Amino acid sequence: xxxxxxxxxxxxxxxxxxxxxxxxxxxxxxxxxxxxxxxxxxxxxxxxxxxxxxxxxxxxxxxxxxxxxxxxxxxxxxxxxxxxxxxxxxxxxxxxxxxxxxxxxxxxxxxxxxxxxxxxxxxxxxxxxxxxxxxxxxxxxxxxxxxxxxxxxxxxxxxxxxxxxxxxxxxxxxxxxxxxxxxxxxxxxxxxxxxxxxxxxxxxxxxxxxxxxxxxxxxxxxxxxxxxxxxxxxxxxxxxxxxxxxxxxxxxxxxxxxxxxxxxxxxxxxxxxxxxxxxxxxxxxxxxxxxxxxxxxxxxxxxxxxxxxxxxxxxxxxxxxxxxxxxxxxxxxxxxxxxxxxxxxxxxxxxxxxxxxxxxxxxxxxxxxxx
Amino acid sequence: xxxxxxxxxxxxxxxxxxxxxxxxxxxxxxxxxxxxxxxxxxxxxxxxxxxxxxxxxxxxxxxxxxxxxxxxxxxxxxxxxxxx
Numbered sequence: 001x002x003x004x005x006x007x008x009x010x011x012x013x014x015x016x017x018x019x020x021x022x023x024x025x026x027x028x029x030x031x032x033x034x035x036x037x038x039x040x041x042x043x044x045x046x047x048x049x050x051x052x053x054x055x056x057x058x059x060x061x062x063x064x065x066x067x068x069x070x071x072x073x074x075x076x077x078x079x080x081x082x083x084x085x086x087x088x089x090x091x092x093x094x095x096x097x098x099x100x101x102x103x104x105x106x107x108x109x110x111x112x113x114x115x116x117x118x119x120x121x122x123x124x125x126x127x128x129x130x131x132x133x134x135x136x137x138x139x140x141x142x143x144x145x146x147x148x149x150x151x152x153x154x155x156x157x158x159x160x161x162x163x164x165x166x167x168x169x170x171x172x173x174x175x176x177x178x179x180x181x182x183x184x185x186x187x188x189x190x191x192x193x194x195x196x197x198x199x200x201x202x203x204x205x206x207x208x209x210x211x212x213x214x215x216x217x218x219x220x221x222x223x224x225x226x227x228x229x230x231x232x233x234x235x236x237x238x239x240x241x242x243x244x245x246x247x248x249x250x251x252x253x254x255x256x257x258x259x260x261x262x263x264x265x266x267x268x269x270x271x272x273x274x275x276x277x278x279x280x281x282x283x284x285x286x287x288x289x290x291x292x293x294x295x296x297x298x299x300x301x302x303x304x305x306x307x308x309x310x311x312x313x314x315x316x317x318x319x320x321x322x323x324x325x326x327x328x329x330x331x332x333x334x335x336x337x338x339x340x341x342x343x344x345x346x347x348x349x350x351x352x353x354x355x356x357x358x359x360x361x362x363x364x365x366x367x368x369x370x371x
Numbered sequence: 372x373x374x375x376x377x378x379x380x381x382x383x384x385x386x387x388x389x390x391x392x393x394x395x396x397x398x399x400x401x402x403x404x405x406x407x408x409x410x411x412x413x414x415x416x417x418x419x420x421x422x423x424x425x426x427x428x429x430x431x432x433x434x435x436x437x438x439x440x441x442x443x444x445x446x447x448x449x450x451x452x453x454x455x
Binding site: 025028030032033036037040041099100101114115116188189190191192193195298299300301303304305306307310313314365366369370 | 389
């Protein structure tokens with residue numbers, strides 16, 4: 001083997017991140033905006049791309065599972081549903097609207113030189129790190145409000161094969177997509193240089209998610225790494241405090257990578273472990289993807305300051321998202337691009353939380369931020 | 372906000388978080404609607420937000436106005452007027 005398993009996984013993560021960041025920047029595939037605009041402008045135009053993504057990802061994931069290509073099903077780190085997780089979804093919804101982008105939208109915009117996204121990125125790290133201070137309390141709430149006997153997915157709970165349930169979901173979502181396609185509602189007239197349609201980006205991202213699931217062993221996920229970055233920084237200043245926090249000592253990741261056969265373990269603590277190996281290259285790739293796309297279009301710029309209210313909003317939004325992505329637990333990318341396609345309970349509960357959260361965020365945005 | 376020309380009001384909203392660009396554009400189009408309709412004024416929005424290069428023209432068209440998008444060095448200029 002020319003590359004060590006660790007280098008191979010890092011390179012795969014970087015490439016997948018680069019593709020995702022590039023495509024998201026070209027299409028402005030902003031999941032925060034999809035939910036926000038539902039309430040702010042009463043428009044579901046952009047949300048249609050997410051529905052298309054779900055339908056395609058469901059087919060791809062289930063097809064791969066039936067072909068025996070997904071030995072880890074459900075994938076590692078996916079939690080059972082919890083009522084408290086829905087509250088995490090609400091906070092996440094508020095945060096992503098205030099930050100002007102979700103955990104991934106923040107990255108590709110940061111890569112393109114957007115200053116408020118840098119502030120949101122720092123807020124995400126701070127929020128993820130702050131969560132460690134009340135992790136034992138929140139974990140007990142999550143456990144106490146866990147539903148469906150701890151089952152991860154609907155098919156698991158019903159003791160059914162995923163295929164018929166996925167088929168029903170794909171039929172329902174597919175009918176919507178076909179209707180939108182017939183009415184010409186999937187495409188818009190685009191003016192930006194090098195712009196991609198959202199539906200095109202949705203198809204590419206479904207391919208990226210499948211590749212991640214096949215090669216890394218799970219779909220795209222990045223938010224544990226935000227806590228890890230924070231822990232690394234905090235350790236420099238308060239090493240004893242970091243060492244005493246249970247959250248940073250936890251090792252939720254423990255699985256055998258299907259591509260290399262390597263056993264990977266890790267958690268949010270400051271060590272360079274399996275989480276760092278999987279998620280750091282992905283984060284770097286998404287930022288770089290945004291940078292490459294913006295530079296190639298002549299759009300990369302750091303020179304335009306925003307009003308102070310928007311920096312404050314980005315900071316508060318980033319901190320809220322960071323906290324919420326650990327409280328839910330996990331972020332919108334994990335749940336929407338990975339969990340919903342396999343009918344995970346926690347992802348459905350997260351979705352139930354993010355809708356009122358996005359509405360609240362839109363209310364706060366129009367009342368206090370955009371003047 | 373500066374007046375770039377007698378009949379063109381320029382809004383430099385580059386670098387702002389999404390969706391402030393569209394919200395500001397909608398507010399200004401609404402407040403200048405009569406002057407836009409009779410051709411007395413045009414609005415020029417400078418933005419670095421790629422999504423607003425189609426959301427602002429879409430909204431302007433839905434309100435009965437015209438919009439023209441041009442790319443400049445690192446940003447876009449969207450001109451909204453009452454006629455083409």
